[in-house]
Amino acid sequence: MQRRDVTVYQTNRQSPALGIKMRRLLVVRKSNFLWYALILSVSILVYISSQSLLAHYINGDQIFYINFYHSLKQAPFSAVTELQLINTGSAEPLYGYISWIFVNLGFEKNTYIALSNVLLTMAVGLAMKNSGANPIIFLFVVTNFYFVVLLTSAERLKFGYLFFALLFAFPGKISIVSGLLTPLFHFQMFINYASLFLGRFAEMRVKDFKKLSTLVPFVALTIVAAFGVYYIMEHYGASITFKVEHYSAVNTFKISDFVRLLGLIALALVLSIRFGTLLAYMAPIAISVALLGPERVNMIGFVTLLFIAAKNKQLMNPFFILLLSYFSFKTIDYIKNIYAYGNGFVI
Template sequence: MQIKYHLRFSRAFVAKFTAAAVVFLLSFLIMPFYINGDQSLYRKVYETLPDFGLTEGFLFYSRSLGSQEFVHFFLSWVASRFVDKDLFIAFSNAILAYVSMSLFRKWQASVIMAFLLVLTNFYFLVIYFAAERLKFGFMFLALSLIYIDQIKRFYGFAVLALISHVQVLIVYGAILFNIFVRGILKLFRTGKVAKSWLLLFLVPFLFLPPLLLGGEFFLAKLVSYYSVRDFADLTELAKILVFLLLALWYSKKKSETIIMFIPIVIAVFLIGGFRVNLFGYFFVLYYGLQFRGGWNFGVLTTSVYFAYSSINFLVNVIQHGDGFFSGSLLVEKLKD
C-alpha cells in the first residue's frame, strides 16, 4: 500500500521562505566583507566569547561593547561555540526577513511588495549588516506587533524586544501615548474610562524585566543618546515630518496618526533623528501598506529612494569593509 503525501503551501509562505533563503545567502556572501567600523569589534568579541562562561562572558561583552543588551549577548555566546559569526548573522537575518514579511502581510501588504521591502530597503540592509544588536530588538518588536491582539504573546515578545535594544521604546512609547491620549479624550467626551486603558496597567510589568536586567545601563544609554544629539540637524527633522505627512496621507484615523507621531518627533530632538527615523518610516509602512497593498505613490517613491541608497551601502561594504564609509554622501549612519 503506497501512501502519498501532498503538501500545499500558500503563495505567501513560499514568498516568505524564499525571501528568508535569499537574505540568508546574500548575508553569508556579503557579511565576510564587513570587517571595519563597529563590525571589527563585534568580530573580536564573538571570537573571544567561547573562552568565557556565561557570567564572565557577559562582563567581557559589556566592557568590550559598552552594552548590556542581554539577548544579543546570550545568542552570540551560544552561537560562538558552534558556528562562525557570519553564519550566525546570516541565519538571524533570514529569520528577521521571514518575520518582517509576516508583519507586512498582517498590515495588508501585497506579497510582492513585502518581498521587495525586505530585500531592497536601505533600513533593512542596515539592520542586516550593521545594526547588529538592533536586529534582535527589531525582530522581537515585529513579533510583538504580529501578536498585538494576543496579550500574553505580545507582552512576552515586547519584553524580549526591550531587553534586546532600548531604542524599541520609541515604538512602544508611541503606542502607549496614543492609548493614553485617546482615553483622556473619551473620558472628557463621555465621562467613561476607555477599556484600552487597562493596557496601561501592564506598563510597569512591561518595563520591570529590562530594569531588573540592567536599569542603570538603560538610563545611561538614553542619557548618552541625549548628550550626542544634534539640534542643528534640520535634515533629520525634515525627514520625520515628511514621514508624518505620508502617514497622514494614507491613514484613516488622522488624529491617531498625529498622536503617535508626537513622541517620535520629540525623540528626534532628544536623541537624534537618525536613531528615530527608521521607526518613523515603519509607521509610514503601517499606514501605506494598507492602501492597495503598498502599490501607491508614497510607498513606491520611498522604496525607490531607499533601494538606491541600498546600492551605495552594499558597494561600500564590498569595497571598503564598512557600509558607512565616510566617502559616501548617499547614506546616513544609523548607529547601533
C-alpha cells in the same frame, strides 16, 4: 412534491453558495501557498547574500561585535554581561546570552547572524501577509535601506525587530512573549512601543473605554508596560542614562535633523491619518530625534509609518510606493560601501 424531489431541490439551491465558498477557499489557499513560497525563496536569498555581505563587513561597529563574539568562546555564562559591556558598551541581556549559546554550539559568527537574518525575513513576511499586504510590498521592504542595515550592522536592534515582527506574525500567546522580550534585545524598542501605544490611545474614543473588551486589555497593557519600564530602569538605568547623555553630547541639536521626520509626517497626512493621532504616533520619535540624533531614530519613524500605512490599507498608495522605492535605491550605495570599504556607513 415527493420527499426525494424536495431534497434535490434544496441541494440545488444550496450548491451555488457552496460553490462560491469553495472557490473562495481555493483562492485563499493559492494565495497562502504563493506567500509561503515567496517568503521561503526570499529567505534563502537573504541567507546567501548575508554570508557574502557579512564576510566583507569587518570595519565600523562590526569590529566591536566581532571581538565580542570571539571573546565568548570558552567564557562562562556568568561573564557574558561584563564581556558585552566591555566590547560593545551595551547592556541589553538577551543579545549577549543568545550569542553565547551560538558560539558555544560551534557556530561561526557570520552563520549565526545569517540564520537570524532568515528568521527576521520570515517574521516580517508573515507579518505582512497577515496585514493583507501585496507581495510587492514585502519585496520593497526586504530591499529597504533600513532592513539591510538590520541584516548587516545593527545586530542588537535586528533581534529587537525580529521579536517585534513576531507580534504581528503570530498574534496570540507567542506575541505576548515576544512583546515582553523585545526591549531586552535593544532598549531603543521602547520608542517603538511608546509611539504605537500613544497612537493607539489617540485613536480610541470615550465610548471605547466603556467596553470591558477594550478597557481590560488596555489597563493590563499599561500595567505590564509600567512594570517593564520600572524593571529595565532599576537594573539597566545607569547604562541607558549613560548612552542618552553620550549621544546627546555628540549630537548637536539642529532643526535640519527633523527634515526626514517632517517628510514622514507629511506623507502620513497624505495617507489620510488624522493630525491629532499622527502627533501622538510621532511625539516619542521627535523627542528621541532631539536627544539621540536622526540617524539612530529615523528607522523608527519609517517603521511607524509602515505600521500606519498597513493599518489604514494604504500600502499601495503611490506616494508610499515612491518612498519605498527611494529607500530601496538608497540600499545600493550602502552595499557598495560594504564591498569597497568593509563598512556601509562611509561618507
